[in-house]
Amino acid sequence: MTATIHSIRDGKAPSLDPIMSLVAQDMNAVNSVILDRMQSEIPLIPELAGHLIAGGGKRMRPMLTLASAKLLDYPGSRHHKLAAAVEFIHTATLLHDDVVDGSDMRRGKAAANLVFGNPATVLVGDFLFSRSFELMVEDGSLKVLRILSNASAVIAEGEVDQLTAQRRIETDEERYLAIIGAKTAALFAAACRIAAVVAERDEAQETALDQYGRNLGIAFQLIDDAIDYTSDQATMGKGVGDDFREGKMTLPVIFSYARGNAEQRKFWESAIIGHKASDEDLAHAIALMQENGAIDATIERARHYGQRAIDAIASFPASQAKSAMIETVEFAISRAY
Template identity: 75%
Template structure:
């Protein structure tokens, strides 16, 4: 399989997650059973609210990466099933908290839990899922796995706080923004992949390679999400086009467009990020600016760069269905914007 991310040959099929989904389908059934079992509670609101998001149509990318990484290593046990469920609980908990912090109304095309049940319930059920994830880690019995996943949880929280302190700062800068998404998004991708090498009892070098794969894929994934907000629609994103813009989020397209814009353009961006320019007409103008400054093109170019680094990170593993599927998953993550 080609390692080229941006497929230029129109005769080739578009990259898909299907190979990875097929690769891990049986394992994913086992993971889903763990998730369904562990989200239960005698308090009815907990499974009701958790189920709204967990059953909300997400691709389960992070637990799939744990399973695919285990396949890549030839692991034949079943410890990774509970750990993949733990990864998904961490992710779901962070989404519940994110939507409260961001005041979001839509997630994966559905109303957010905080809009339906309120902020206190969303926060507390997120805490419940975090606790469930740690129960699963402890049951696995590996201090190394516990260290990797607990560290990832702490880093995600740090990334959230970093983003909060940088909120509505249009002069944020690319380096700090990459630090934020490296923590908020990429840390869990990296941990999801790395723990497979631990349960498979592989070398430190293989752990590092899978960590690098997940980390670079996570950054590429987030950068594409940033770009899609200005070029796509709710059918692609599961949220309304321009949500990031209307919420005053400073993402890489905005950072680049602001840095490259005229004095008048910068004034527009400052007003927009502060919430003073949030109409449909303002969003159309914002799209014009990110296109005119090549901010979208360059955001996607960076996404391809990190995607290629992810692919390169697993080049040393044995060729086969698992490596091909993981490679195509990277290509899919980047191709969503085209």
């Protein structure tokens, strides 16, 4: 029987506690690798990297590598270095993103580019990318190297694609899903897939884990898009309405524009090119989204992709790891409520 998404589980909201508990011991090993490999004789490098890495992130992607390995009963330790490589890729992209976006906040505190400046932030991002590739090479698997290096290239393509779609009101749902499939979901997919490679499982199980991660990544990003318009700064860990002010065509905007009347569409056209960026404009944008059901439609899309993630691992036998991975999907969706 296929599991389905539950917003309430045993009387309480789903959480990351099961997956965190599942991988806690392995995560200690991964954190040791991260701490060791972010060191440098240049003091600014560990200082800047530590500003973000120690900044309270969920470590979602490396946890998925570790949980996927548990799902497959992998007895070794190769996945520790590879999970650290995944986190370095993610952290490097965040550092670069904050420079590109001119962000003020990340994980509830000042973004690294504000504290250390853009040049240092970009260069330390490059350093972390390099460290991730060192870890991949040390692992020695060409297949793992191919999966993670391809994911890194796809992420960069997705970021460039998002940049070219910025402030372009004609961006549609298909284009946007392609963007987040690249910039967000590709690393989720790779993080899960590499566990099947080190566990020497067949292509079918590799693909299943890839699909779990990919669909979870899309769902996760769609919920982020929704809560950018419904949450507060403390919950988001970044500035409320950042996407709106940056003219990002996320799914709530795409839906609200498509469903709007002529006057509402005129507002969105003006807002996306940057002519409406005040707090009052943001409040009006949120009101339009609620009126047009754009937030609810975005959450519904996220639930669809979340269900696809759960379905992808349906063939694996029941286990603590499988339950934790299903609840991780439920948690990703529940953040919107």
